[in-house]
Amino acid sequence: MPPSLIEPRTERLVMRAWCGADREPFAVMNADPEVMRYFPAHMTRAESDAFVDRIEGRFAVQGYGLWALEVAATGEFVGFTGLNPMPAGVPGSGGVEVGWRLARSAWGHGYATEAGRAALEVAFGRLGLDEVWSLTAEANAASRAVMSRLGLSHVATQEHPGLAADSPVRLHVFYRITRQEYAGRAATTAMSDRRVCSP
Ligand SMILES: CC(C)(COP(=O)(O)OP(=O)(O)OC[C@H]1O[C@@H](n2cnc3c(N)ncnc32)[C@H](O)[C@@H]1OP(=O)(O)O)[C@@H](O)C(=O)NCCC(=O)NCCS
Secondary structure, three states, X not given: OOOOOOOOEOOOEEEEXXXXXXXXXXXXXXXXXXXXXXXXXXXXXXXXXXXXXXXXXXXXXXXXXXXXXXXXXXOOEEEEEEEEEOOOOOOOOOOEEEEEEEOHHHOOOOHHHHHHHHHHHHHHOOOOOOEEXXXXXXXXXXXXXXXXXXXXXXXXXXXXXXXXXXXXXXXXXXXXXXXXXXXXXXXXXXXXXHHHHOO
């Protein structure tokens, strides 16, 4: 039986399984050197489509993954945010990462953080995970800022064994948030909400 699909909705975003129409704008993003600055290379259309095939494969098996992000007000596809297996040979291997890739036009709106928060809610709520990881190239300050805003902490810096030895983005940072840390943050938010709302 196919798994039930998890498709979170946030204040401004629809996080959904992928549609055929997402492939073209996703390929445009993956060919943008600015979007792909901290990856070994930008992607061809075929590589981008193969990536979507893998994402769709995970949705078919588990009902969630790297969700396609749509701006609710306009229906525009702006990239992905979601949950994916951690690569092999790094801190957190065997676990789950939260990750994001947005089109340049969607930067600077808080979308990655908003969607990342919803992804963590799924991870620690419905999926009952004990921890969630994230990784990026050491120099990727924008991605590291999203991790920090979500409450993940930097736990390790090491070379990514899946990248070529001479790759300029081989040095990676690894962030993590545990279930306990996540629960503590949720409690703090609830308390401050109460204070704000009391007469
Ligand atoms: C990593 C990436 C998603 C970060 O994007 P981002 O726009 O900086 O992050 P967010 O979506 O969380 O937006 C935060 C910014 O929006 C601003 N913002 C504007 N309106 C906002 C709102 N209503 N709510 C929250 N933040 C808002 C914030 O102030 C912040 O800007 P600042 O960094 O200048 O302070 C983006 O740079 C990207 O897609 N890069 C290419 C792919 C990549 O490197 N992915 C990670 C590799 S692992």
